[in-house]
Amino acid sequence: MTPPSVLAPVRETFRAVVRATVPMSIDMDEDAWRCGEATVDDSLAGRPENVRRQVVFFLQALSLMGRLLKGRPLHALSPDVVRALLQQLERAPVLLLRRGVWGVRTLAFMAVYTQPEIQKALGYRAVASGWEAHGGGQGTWPDRQGAGAPEAGVLTAESGDAPEGVEGGTGG
Numbered sequence: 001m002t003p004p005s006v007l008a009p010v011r012e013t014f015r016a017v018v019r020a021t022v023p024m025s026i027d028m029d030e031d032a033w034r035c036g037e038a039t040v041d042d043s044l045a046g047r048p049e050n051v052r053r054q055v056v057f058f059l060q061a062l063s064l065m066g067r068l069l070k071g072r073p074l075h076a077l078s079p080d081v082v083r084a085l086l087q088q089l090e091r092a093p094v095l096l097l098r099r100g101v102w103g104v105r106t107l108a109f110m111a112v113y114t115q116p117e118i119q120k121a122l123g124y125r126a127v128a129s130g131w132e133a134h135g136g137g138q139g140t141w142p143d144r145q146g147a148g149a150p151e152a153g154v155l156t157a158e159s160g161d162a163p164e165g166v167e168g169g170t171g172g
Helices: 008-021 022-025 030-045 049-070 079-091 095-113 116-122 129-132
Strands: none
Touching: 008 022, 008 030, 008 049, 008 079, 008 095, 022 095, 030 049, 030 095, 030 129, 049 079, 079 095, 095 116
8 A cells, every 4th residue: 555645744845945945946847846756755665754744844834934924835935935945944942943944855865866958968877786887997097098196185175275265265
C-alpha cells in the first residue's frame, strides 16, 4: 500500500515555493509536478513522523505569512514576492525559520532537479562511476587529465591576501 502523500495538504504552497526557488519549474507540466512531488514524498516517507509534520507545518505557516503580509495565500502570490519572503526568512534571527526555509528549498530542488527531462536539458550526466565514466580519472585536480593542483591560496583569498579591488584585499 502506498503511504499517503505528505505534501497533499500543502501542495499549492509547496509549488509556490518551488516556482520561487527554481524559476525553470514554471514550465513544468502536471506530470512533471506529480513526478517531482512523488520524489519528495518518497524521500519524506523515510523520515520520522515528526519531521514530516514539521515540513507540513512550516509550509502552512508560509501560506499564513502570505495572507498576513500580502493579503493572499502564498500560492496566490507571484514567484518574486514569494522569493522575497523566503529571502527575508532565511536571514531571520530565529534559527527555526532559517532552517525551515533551507529545508523546503532543498525539497524544491529535489522536486525539480530529479526530473529526467530537466537533467537532460542541463546536461547532467551523473553516474556512480564518477569521472571515469566521462573518460577522466587519469590525473589530479581539476580536469583529471594530468593537471596538478593549484598553488596554495589561489582558489580562495584569505582576508588581506586578496588582490587589490577584491573584498578583503590589501593589494600588496
